[in-house]
Amino acid sequence: MTTTYSIGELAREFDVTTRTIRFYEDQGLLSPRRRGQTRIYSPADRTTLKLILRGKRLGFSLAESRDLIRMYRPASDNRQQLEALLERIADKRAQLERQLADIRVLQTELDDAEARTRQALTTL
Amino acid sequence: MTTTYSIGELAREFDVTTRTIRFYEDQGLLSPRRRGQTRIYSPADRTTLKLILRGKRLGFSLAESRDLIRMYRPASDNRQQLEALLERIADKRAQLERQLADIRVLQTELDDAEARTRQALTTL
DNA sequence: GGGGAAGTTTACGTTAACGTAAAGTACCTC
DNA sequence: GAGGTACTTTACGTTAACGTAAACTTCCCC
Incomplete structure (x- = not known):
């Protein structure tokens, strides 16, 4: 019953390319579930993407955004x-x-x- | 009687390299006077540099800063x-x-x- | 079963914003 | 006049953040 998103849906919603979203995953900023090969994004993933793009608008590097994401979760x-x-x-x-x-x-x-x-x- | 600055002075004051300042000139963001070969910066040049660096802290590209500089002068x-x-x-x-x-x-x-x-x- | 449409991986290409190195000139100082 | 410091030009190198293209699979539709 929990909503999920495809990579294309997120790309359209936030006006980025799917390449960009996969690149963020490659850089360790996102780690969506998989169904077979296909990526399945949760609302939490969507929030993370939003955080990254907000950072971008403020001139943050992806490394800084990665840091921000870690701040937002205890993880220790x-x-x-x-x-x-x-x-x-x-x-x-x-x-x-x-x-x-x-x-x-x-x-x-x-x-x-x-x-x-x-x-x-x-x-x- | 008007104060001037050498490239090294500005570099030290704003914590950038001289290479960076010359690069900005190359991109058409600065155009200091010359005495012989040597660049002489006016207070206005210094203000422009400040504007560029402020833009950088906000994630502006140099193209955007160039635009900002043009906004700040009538020029038409x-x-x-x-x-x-x-x-x-x-x-x-x-x-x-x-x-x-x-x-x-x-x-x-x-x-x-x-x-x-x-x-x-x-x-x- | 022949297309689309949307997903995938792999890999090379591109741009902005400098870094870095080399080689030279100008002036000051001991 | 030898060395040091600050300036200069020229030019190749580097990194981040993707773009772009190729070749493939999966699923849906008529």
């Missing part, structure tokens, strides 16, 4: 590892803060650019 | 071009909005991840 019971994970999470958070600041600066620069452009238009 | 008196420019500015703005949304989603996901990790730590 080792104290050392869990504490290291907390640090990596904090680092990512700091990076996102920097990106936020960068976006805000760019937004005001676009404001300026637009104002000057409109000004140039009125003086024609 | 043609009505068509100015109106086209306004559209490109609006597009960029929309892209930044998407990135903002993506960051917010990732931030709450990091919140979740951290909470779960801390929980896993307490149950050791």
